[in-house]
Amino acid sequence: MAQQVETVRQQTPATREAGQRMPPRPTFLPPADIYETKDSIVVLTEMPGVSSDGVDISLERRVLTIRGRSTGNEHRGYQQVYGEYSDGDYERVFTLSENIDRDRIEATLKDGVLQLVLPKAEAAKARKIELKSS
Amino acid sequence: MALSEFPRLGFDPFVELRRMQSEMNRLFSGFNATAARDFPPINIWLGENSVVVTAELPGVTRDDVNLQLQEDVLTLAGKREPKPEQQNVNWQRRERAYGGFSRAVQLPFRVDPDKVQARFNDGVLEIELERLEADRPKKIEIRAG
Numbered sequence: 001m002a003q004q005v006e007t008v009r010q011q012t013p014a015t016r017e018a019g020q021r022m023p024p025r026p027t028f029l030p031p032a033d034i035y036e037t038k039d040s041i042v043v044l045t046e047m048p049g050v051s052s053d054g055v056d057i058s059l060e061r062r063v064l065t066i067r068g069r070s071t072g073n074e075h076r077g078y079q080q081v082y083g084e085y086s087d088g089d090y091e092r093v094f095t096l097s098e099n100i101d102r103d104r105i106e107a108t109l110k111d112g113v114l115q116l117v118l119p120k121a122e123a124a125k126a127r128k129i130e131l132k133s134s
Numbered sequence: 135m136a137l138s139e140f141p142r143l144g145f146d147p148f149v150e151l152r153r154m155q156s157e158m159n160r161l162f163s164g165f166n167a168t169a170a171r172d173f174p175p176i177n178i179w180l181g182e183n184s185v186v187v188t189a190e191l192p193g194v195t196r197d198d199v200n201l202q203l204q205e206d207v208l209t210l211a212g213k214r215e216p217k218p219e220q221q222n223v224n225w226q227r228r229e230r231a232y233g234g235f236s237r238a239v240q241l242p243f244r245v246d247p248d249k250v251q252a253r254f255n256d257g258v259l260e261i262e263l264e265r266l267e268a269d270r271p272k273k274i275e276i277r278a279g
Contacts, residue, residue, distance in 0.1 A: 001275060006218050018197045031229035031230045031231075032227060032229055032230070033228050033229060033230050034225070034226040034227040034228075035220060035223040035224060035225045035226060035228075036223060036224040036225075036226060037223050037224075041226075042223075044193075044230065046192040046193065046230060046257070047192065047256075047257070048190040048191065048192040048256065048257035048258050049190065049256055049257065049258050050256055050257075051135075071149075072255060072256070072258065073177065073188070073258075075181075075186055076181075077181055078179035078180060078186055079179065079180050079181075080178070080179050080180075081178050081179065081242070082176070082177065082178035082179060083177045083178075083182045084172070084175035084176055084177060085175040085176075085177060085190050086177075109256075111191075111192060111193055111195060111254065111256070111257045112190070112191070112192035112193065112256045112258065113192050113193040113196065113257065121240045126226015
């Protein structure tokens with residue numbers, strides 16, 4: 001118990017320094033599906049409650065970072081009487097094994113699922129190698 | 135274990151209390167993230183004369199969900215199928231669950247089946263139900279004596 005109290009005390013000044021007034025939000029690890037087709041890699045991430053302006057995707061070298069901020073759980077004039085989930089931040093980081101054509105990446109958010117289509121770079125596509133006749 | 139005088143009577147209120155306590159603990163264990171979660175996870179919000187049930191259903195569309203109301207029990211059922219274009223692909227990671235789901239929610243009061251509104255927002259299903267007119271608490275005037 002004593003340890004817990006200490007942690008709280010340590011956290012408070014740090015949060016104030018950063019100028020954050022929001023209460024701490026939980027961070028979730030959203031479940032994801034990744035599959036590969038002939039031309040691209042498709043990443044599907046579950047982010048219920050995230051609207052399109054709450055998504056932040058970045059690709060640095062081969063590290064793909066997906067962030068989402070869920071909102072809308074609060075209901076004004078209503079009191080929560082039972083709860084199994086809450087608003088929070090979704091965050092997931094993947095390291096890609098293929099070279100990606102980063103100019104043609106497509107991201108769509110539909111029904112709380114973020115779909116990322118990452119086209120493989122031309123150089124990374126499988127190529128048939130001709131045998132030179134000697 | 136505390137022994138009491140009551141077993142002789144055939145009814146032990148302390149045993150009842152302990153049973154109730156363990157039942158309560160079981161009910162509230164849902165707040166713990168490590169507990170096995172039912173799908174879909176729900177939240178319930180109570181207004182003055184209405185109740186809102188929200189459920190996280192990412193990737194589920196309107197046509198995939200079947201809502202039923204019987205007395206004060208709301209049932210959410212449906213299915214989530216993989217997309218046809220995912221048939222012949224090379225899976226690298228598969229963490230999302232597919233298949234059917236069903237969940238019954240006990241509402242805190244009886245609701246008017248004609249005044250139910252349900253909508254989907256960013257993968258969150260929101261169902262608003264209004265309390266039945268006959269079921270609402272009535273204010274009783276006290277006559278001056």
